[in-house]
Amino acid sequence: MQRLMFKTTKQMLFCTALGLLFLNTQCEEEDDLVGDANCDFATIVDASKYNNMNADDFTFINTEINGDCLELTIGASGCDGNSWEFGLIGSGAIAESFPEQRFLKLDFGNEELCLAYIERKVLFNLTPIQVEGSNKIVLHIERLNETLEYTY
Known part of the structure; x- marks a missing residue:
């Protein structure tokens, strides 16, 4: 046995x-x-969500494109930033220019009630907003004072 x-x-x-x-x-x-596993989140193209969203208060600290990732460093009040929620939402509209242009908003949710100021870096995969037949687009991100050029 x-x-x-x-x-x-x-x-x-x-x-x-x-x-x-x-x-x-x-x-x-x-x-x-x-594909690019270094990005934290995918970019979402959804005209309805883009038009109806309201993000909590934040400040852009730094923006940079590395490969297919958009790296955003933001600052906001909070305890440690671990419960913050992020999304990068595209309107779906493409401005027919050369290069083409896309319009985006950062969907940011912050339920933390602490008075500290926290900075956090997040990366968004930009491949969902690529335009077929093109290798470059200009990104207009709401609340960001500059445009970014994404070459792929």
């Missing part, structure tokens, strides 16, 4: 190890499909 139990335990360990190996392989393939 004890020998049978040992054999069954050995089989279970082997199956578990094999299953974990399979899951590890799946994650690597999935990372390849995602």
Whole structure:
């Protein structure tokens, strides 16, 4: 009986190890499909959400485009910034110029009630706003005093 139990335990360990190996392989393939895994969030194109959203108060500290990621550093009041919610919303409109232009808003949610001033960096994947047949677009982000040029 004890020998049978040992054999069954050995089989279970082997199956578990094999299953974990399979899951590890799946994650690597999935990372390849995602593309730029360095971005925290995807950019969403939704005209209705763009037109109806109201973001909590924040300040742009720094903006930079690195590859397909838009890196935004923002500042706002809060406790530690860990509960902040982010989204980058595109209007869907494309200004037909050269280069084309896109219009975006930062959807920022802050329920923290502390008086400290916190800065946090987030990265948004810009590939959803690429324009077919083009390799460059100008980004107009509401509340940002400058435009950004995204080359892809």
